[in-house]
Amino acid sequence: MKPAIATINSAALRHNIQLIKSFAPNQKLLAMIKANAYGQGLLPAAHILADQVDGFGVARLREALEIQETGYTGKILLVEGFFDREELLKTLSRRFDSVIHCYEQLELLEQVAKEWEEEQQKGFWKRKTKIYFPINVWLKIDTGMHRLGVHSEQVDEFYQRLKKCPLVENISFVSHFSRADELDCGYTEKQIATFEQATQAYPEHARSISASSGILYWKQAHYEWVRPGIIMHGISPHYEPITHLGFQPVMTLSSSLIAVRTHKAGEPVGYGGTWVSSKETKLGVIAMGYGDGYPRNAPEGTPVLINGRKVPIIGRVSMDMLTVDLGANSQDRVGDEAIFWGKDLLIEEVAKHIGVISYELITKLTPRVIFEYK
Numbered sequence: 001m002k003p004a005i006a007t008i009n010s011a012a013l014r015h016n017i018q019l020i021k022s023f024a025p026n027q028k029l030l031a032m033i034k035a036n037a038y039g040q041g042l043l044p045a046a047h048i049l050a051d052q053v054d055g056f057g058v059a060r061l062r063e064a065l066e067i068q069e070t071g072y073t074g075k076i077l078l079v080e081g082f083f084d085r086e087e088l089l090k091t092l093s094r095r096f097d098s099v100i101h102c103y104e105q106l107e108l109l110e111q112v113a114k115e116w117e118e119e120q121q122k123g124f125w126k127r128k129t130k131i132y133f134p135i136n137v138w139l140k141i142d143t144g145m146h147r148l149g150v151h152s153e154q155v156d157e158f159y160q161r162l163k164k165c166p167l168v169e170n171i172s173f174v175s176h177f178s179r180a181d182e183l184d185c186g187y188t189e190k191q192i193a194t195f196e197q198a199t200q201a202y203p204e205h206a207r208s209i210s211a212s213s214g215i216l217y218w219k220q221a222h223y224e225w226v227r228p229g230i231i232m233h234g235i236s237p238h239y240e241p242i243t244h245l246g247f248q249p250v251m252t253l254s255s256s257l258i259a260v261r262t263h264k265a266g267e268p269v270g271y272g273g274t275w276v277s278s279k280e281t282k283l284g285v286i287a288m289g290y291g292d293g294y295p296r297n298a299p300e301g302t303p304v305l306i307n308g309r310k311v312p313i314i315g316r317v318s319m320d321m322l323t324v325d326l327g328a329n330s331q332d333r334v335g336d337e338a339i340f341w342g343k344d345l346l347i348e349e350v351a352k353h354i355g356v357i358s359y360e361l362i363t364k365l366t367p368r369v370i371f372e373y374k
Helices: 008-023 034-037 041-050 061-068 087-094 101-123 152-164 187-199 212-217 347-354 358-363
Strands: 005-008 028-032 056-060 076-077 097-100 133-140 167-172 250-264 283-286 305-306 309-314 323-324 336-341 370-373
Touching: 008 028, 008 041, 008 097, 008 212, 008 370, 034 041, 041 061, 061 076, 087 101, 087 336, 101 152, 101 250, 133 152, 133 347, 152 167, 152 187, 167 187, 305 347, 347 358
Parallel strands: 005 370, 028 056, 056 076, 076 097, 097 133, 133 167
Antiparallel strands: 005 250, 250 283, 250 336, 283 323, 305 309, 305 336, 309 323
């Protein structure tokens, strides 16, 4: 028997990257591997993808440092930028790309640049043994997400100030869709128009607005860079699967039956006695619970795949175990594999049952889950 295991199919990940390249054949790929590479494992994913993509995007400086310390020398973009002075100094010394999305970041960059110039004039090339290098900056434009970014009317001011900053080597433009999976709502077209209008005066600079949904559905907005995220793992950016497009699930989450029990009609199961059997049946107890990251709120009927058939979760998910109804005629045995999502039980189906998005399921797995890469 084995407890909770996440099996990562490296060949499927590489296959999905090649498929993404067929959707965006003329673009550079910035692979988004934030949140522990969408739950797949940050460093293993970086290793698998290093020679497949043109750079990585991460949300936290720590992620960038971990990747670079493996020996990776390519582009790493901090998609939320630096959070304070210390992070900016590390960004400069490590030559990470950084998003700039607000005045506070711009002013801090300008202040450090001023200090850097003053030191250079005095003949000092180092500060506390660290050398600072000009970096590539991605100016974030708010085109309609209204979360981060400068307004269209502020773009030229930010651009001109960044151009004058000696610690800025190159400027690109970036934004993010908020409703790209809603193909008929009309909002994405407005975002595209806003983005193009805001950047039309700077045709020599690279642009990026398309993440996973943009890559699949908005070819006119691929520009110079695309930023694949969840689709790299064969998972849809919305509820409907994308396997029909050729994508392959990368992760299989599984565990084992640790008990098979006969159960009488009228008897409850689990905490609170929320499920009561209407007939005599057999129950399977599986080593998987919210301590592994499987949602406690998974409702009765959420499917688990055992010996090629889907069986329903019953009762409440516990910290270390959950229970399924195997059926009165079940031949399942202790030690049999139980699959929670993978090629034969797509995560989109499970997410729909639970009422969450697939992103949440894969990023909430805990360190207790054993990761195996093949």
